[in-house]
Amino acid sequence: MRKIMKVSTITILVASMAGCSFGGQSSPQSAATAQAGGGQNQLAARTESSMSQAAPRSSMADTAHMKRQSVPPPSRTDSMYFKNYGTNPFISTDEDNLSTFAADVDTGSYTVTRSYIQEGSLPPPDAVRVEEFINYFPANYPAPKQQTFGIQVDGGPSPFGSGYQLVRVGIKGKEIALENRKAAHLVFVIDVSGSMDQENRLELVKKSLRVLVDQLSPTDTVGIVVYGSQGRVVLDPTSAENRRAILSAIDELQPEGSTNAEEGLQLGYEMAARSFERGAINRVILCSDGVANVGETGANGILRSIEDYARKEINLSTFGFGMDNYNDVLMEQLADKGEGQYAYIDSFSEARRVFTEALTGTLQTIARDVKIQVEFDPKAVDRYRLLGYENRDVRDEDFRNDRTDAGEVGSGHTVTALYEVKVKNEEAGKLGDVRIRYHNVSTKQVEEVSHPLQIQSKLSTELQFLASVAEFAEILRESYWAREDGSLRNVLKLAESSATGEQQLEFVRMVKDSLAIRGK
16 A cells, blocks of 8 residues: 655755755645655545545544645744654555555654643644654563564454454564673764753753663773764774763763754764674764754765665664754654664653663664555455554555665564554454565564454453554644544543553653643
8 A cells, every 4th residue: 555655855854954944834735646656646546536535533434535645845833843744544445455564663753742742732733653652652562482573463443433443563573682782883973063052952962871871781882973063073982891981071062063964974974884893783873953054955965875874784873852943854764764763852761761771672673674564355344544654654566675675673672553444344353464574684584474464352451552642643643533533531531541550651641731731
């Protein structure tokens, strides 16, 4: 299924690194046919023809599709940059029974939203990516014993779509013990420009990196590059055994000048290339608010370099800091092209979670170009809709094209996708099959595993909670499918009855705060 067109990352990077201001969102164009190609235009035509049937989720008995939204340029809210990737429609299985997308373990959208709510306002709709809300909460999937990935499928009646089933597709990566983690050669590329002097953001970067350094092993190394008006080397690659030298270099960082992100990244990659060790973890870690106003305005060269270095097994992870002038678009897309993880650090607690509890998964990739394909049985399923993953769309015919770039998954990471499904028979057992295809980092081989798609008579408690999270995101992003019957009070009711643990209870508080902000 080709759902929502991807916008050229080159365009995003050019505008972001030039420090351009984007205006408000452009009006949606019918099916994004101006930029879509091939089979995409064909699907746009048939979704256009069924627009007259579109209806809210509560009355979708006769609905097969919704008109697809176009993908306007990145929007600017004050000085915050986000992008509208559209909303997936319902798809009739008679027209397309395959749903294909890249795995995603990013979580930045959830923590950006949390920062907005903690400051007393709701996020702009474009800031919300449903899959990053869902995947912020690690699911309790069993770890595979032999294979790289385990697959779990479950589901039951949807609590937010009368007459529909909610189906969960989950994967769990194999776990690698900390003592078995590969040696890590890390290069921190740190934004020390004037914008990082706001809201204590550079100080939070320093505290976050101290947490990370404290978790490193003697075989690891750290190098540090900073950039303000210019990029410069602060610390050549240094053994983690020399902790004092590394922490001293971090502590001495001070805000300075404008923002030459292009030069900082280039220096960071050059350092990573010099210290490259085959078979080890070779990673550049960018810490920034994403603002850039000095350097190569075309940015095509650095974009190509990011992809070239990723092919040479030097990956880029991005960690965002700060509000009011934060560029979510740039940070998310850089990590995507650099085959790394994107997270937003809004507090010391979040830094501890990312760099302590999930460090091995953050650093050590177990599989590259991870693609998921769900094949729905047209005899059992009438129509389906994937919640989120609009900017992770993969053409169905590219599922087995092993040159197609897709998602990267680290040790122990979980990936969850939710579907709303209209079944033809309430008693239906098997609804189809799930397939995962990926490059195994250890064996250097392409592997593919599959699992039957089945549901149960009721949702598990864990899935009920994730349903509340997904619906919350749908309401905040003003999804077409939540406009008529989306209710924060219903979300709160389900979340309160199913939440367990600190992270989930924090989500309940977020929903309560959102209700108070809305005032209804």
